[in-house]
């Protein structure tokens with residue numbers, strides 16, 4: 001195996017992969033990846049993460065692993081279906097692994113105190129993501145956090161991941177978050193038309209959020225996932241004015257979507 005990306009200088013092959021399933025939207029037999037999912041490893045060391053990602057009993061993997069010093073290793077060929085997303089959904093697609101590429105970033109995660117990502121590592125993730133999006137024509141709004149596609153199960157890569165900086169360098173979809181101010185907000189237990197509108201906007205952007213009109217546990221988890229990625233100054237699952245306005249701005253900034261709200 002030789003690296004598919006020029007950004008990867010070495011390979012650490014994992015046995016944990018399979019064939020992409022389900023066919024592409026263009027009728028192709030094997031779907032091409034059109035999403036990029038970012039993760040943190042959430043383990044105490046890079047060595048432990050490498051061992052787990054190569055252990056056939058663990059049944060997890062990713063296409064690439066980015067070390068804290070910026071070194072990049074490929075673990076699964078891009079053409080293959082790596083096992084990184086698990087039970088997940090985005091824009092109605094439930095087999096996220098078949099439609100995506102996955103990058104694991106060596107980082108201790110929330111359990112390790114959520115330290116900032118090192119500069120060299122962010123630069124490497126940016127370069128790798130830029131290469132993958134260019135070669136596979138992945139749209140910016142489909143570069144996502146694991147927490148975006150699995151909001152009730154996952155928190156990675158976490159609210160310290162510098163999405164704004166990646167966007168400034170041409171990776172991902174982002175608008176400046178609206179400042180937090182006092183005012184009306186919606187939270188767990190609320191119900192009614194404003195909750196329906198909020199849920200519809202979250203679903204329109206891509207989150208797996210049914211429109212029920214009730215601000216339930218699912219809605220709270222999806223709002224928190226949205227905040228982690230797009231309004232990281234406060235991640236509390238409460239839909240305050242800053243959260244809702246940032247979501248509206250983000251939807252308005254989607255290609256071809258601005259006329260729908």
Ligand SMILES: [Zn+2]
Nearest residue numbers: 039040146156
């Ligand atoms: Zn993950």
